[in-house]
Amino acid sequence: MSNRYQQCFDNLKAKKEGAFVPFVMLCDPDPQLSYQIITTLIENGADALELGIPFSDPIADGPVIQAASIRALSNGANVAKCFSVIKSIRNDYPEIPIGLLVYSNLVVGHSIDHFYQQANEAGVDSVLVADVPIIESEKFISSAKAHSIAPIFIATPNAEETTLAEVAKRGQGYTYLLSRAGVTGVDVAAEMPVDRIINTLQKYHAPPSLLGFGISTPQQVVEAIQAGADGAISGSAVVKIIANHLSTPEKMLKELGNFIAQMKKATK
Numbered sequence: 001m002s003n004r005y006q007q008c009f010d011n012l013k014a015k016k017e018g019a020f021v022p023f024v025m026l027c028d029p030d031p032q033l034s035y036q037i038i039t040t041l042i043e044n045g046a047d048a049l050e051l052g053i054p055f056s057d058p059i060a061d062g063p064v065i066q067a068a069s070i071r072a073l074s075n076g077a078n079v080a081k082c083f084s085v086i087k088s089i090r091n092d093y094p095e096i097p098i099g100l101l102v103y104s105n106l107v108v109g110h111s112i113d114h115f116y117q118q119a120n121e122a123g124v125d126s127v128l129v130a131d132v133p134i135i136e137s138e139k140f141i142s143s144a145k146a147h148s149i150a151p152i153f154i155a156t157p158n159a160e161e162t163t164l165a166e167v168a169k170r171g172q173g174y175t176y177l178l179s180r181a182g183v184t185g186v187d188v189a190a191e192m193p194v195d196r197i198i199n200t201l202q203k204y205h206a207p208p209s210l211l212g213f214g215i216s217t218p219q220q221v222v223e224a225i226q227a228g229a230d231g232a233i234s235g236s237a238v239v240k241i242i243a244n245h246l247s248t249p250e251k252m253l254k255e256l257g258n259f260i261a262q263m264k265k266a267t268k
Contacts, residue, residue: 001147002011002097002099002125002149002150004095004096004098004125005097005125005126005172005173005174006050006206006210007095008047008048008096008097008153009174009208009230012047012225012230012231013268014177016226016268017267017268018221018225018229018230018232018267019047019048019201019208019210019230019232019267020045020046020047020221020231020232020234020260020264021046021047021048021049021050021099021111021203021210021232021233021234021268022041022046022050022168022234022235022238022260022263022267023050023051023052023065023101023212023233023234023238024038024041024051024052024068024234024235024238024239024242025053025065025068025069025071025072025214025239025243026035026051026053026054026072026077026081026082026085026086027032027050027054027056027072027075027077027081027082027085027116028054028068028069028071028072028077028239028242029071029072029075029164029242029246030072030075030076030077031077031084031085033249034072034085035088035089035161036249037213037242037252037253037256038051038085038089038262039092039093040087040090040253040256040257041234041238041256041260042089042093043257044243044257044258044260044261044264045260045261046096046260046264046266047096047097047231047264047265047267048096048097048098048099048174048204049089049096049097049098049099050100050101050128050233050235051086051098051099051100051101051250052065052068052100052101052102053071053079053082053088053100053102053106053127054069054070054072054073054077054082055066055069055102055103055105055106055148056069056073057103057105063235064236064239064240065235067239067243068239068242068243069102069121070220070226071243071246074105074170079106079109079115079118083118083119083121083122084122085113085122085252086122087122087123089123089166090122090123091123091155092220093213096180096206097125097126097192098123098124098125098126099117099124099125099126099127099128099152099173099174100124100126100128101130102129102130103125103129103130103131104130104132104140104212107129107140109128112140112143113143113146113147114121115143116143116146116147117145117147117150119149119173120147120148120149123149125149125152125173126148126149126150126151126172126173126174127140127144127149127150128152128153128154128176130154132179134153134163134166134167134170135166137151137153137170137182141170142158147189147226150171150172150173150174150207151170151171151173152171152172152173152174152175152176152254153167153170153175153176153179154165154167154168154176154177154178155173155175155176155197155201155206155209156178157178157179157194157197159197161200164200164201164204164206165200165204167201167206167208168204168205168207169204170209171206172188173207174207174208174209174210174211174230175201175206175207175208175210176209176210176212176213176233177194177197177198177201177209177210177211177212177229178240179194179211179212179213179224180216194211194224194225194227194228194229195228195239197209198227198228198229199228202228203232208231209229209230210229210230210231210232211224211227211229211231211232211233212232212233212234212235215232215233215234215237216234216236217237218262218263218265219266220232221234221263221266221267222266225267231267232263232267234263237259238256238260241255241256241259243258248263
């Protein structure tokens with residue numbers, strides 16, 4: 001099992017910082033620019049990466065990330081091309097934790113084992129299968145572990161203690177903590193407090209928690225860490241910058257760099 005997450009959180013703890021983790025869709029808008037986008041995220045302070053593989057029916061995603069999937073797919077994105085981009089990133093950045101957020105159709109396509117094997121060969125550290133509830137996760141967990149991939153689970157605001165205990169027991173790498181119910185997006189802000197969930201997860205020795213959904217400002221990153229989260233994930237706000245500057249890639253990369261730097265600064 002890769003220990004990149006462990007090293008990342010240990011290093012941040014030593015510096016008294018939280019983690020900032022941006023999400024982008026692989027191959028959006030195309031593989032070449034996608035690679036440049038991801039390197040921009042890393043160079044401007046991302047502590048880890050959360051990457052999506054384009055899918056035609058992303059039920060947990062709001063319109064911004066759905067549009068990113070459609071852009072990538074219309075430019076010929078597929079699973080193999082996505083893993084190729086990850087491989088290039090891994091070669092250039094051997095230490096950064098790389099997580100995938102995917103849907104089960106993509107994982108079971110050829111076979112679950114085949115997917116996790118590809119992920120391992122590309123240098124992926126974790127996989128979160130967004131539409132598989134924890135009670136149906138066993139075959140995904142066993143395949144993930146067989147290929148040294150950390151299985152990631154979501155802790156929802158309305159989860160009962162027994163569910164959170166299962167999330168703590170089965171998850172590795174980090175815990176994806178939802179700030180609110182619904183789909184991804186910046187239209188609905190993150191809701192605090194989340195202390196009850198965090199306290200319960202800590203009680204059961206869960207992996208570090210990263211707060212996501214509706215995180216779009218440095219102040220929300222500050223609040224997430226003050227609430228007890230180990231860091232924050234921001235997706236739609238990052239993807240929106242890409243969407244707004246499709247015709248001006250240089251400006252896009254500059255805006256992305258500025259945004260990531262500000263969000264990372266808020267973790268200190």
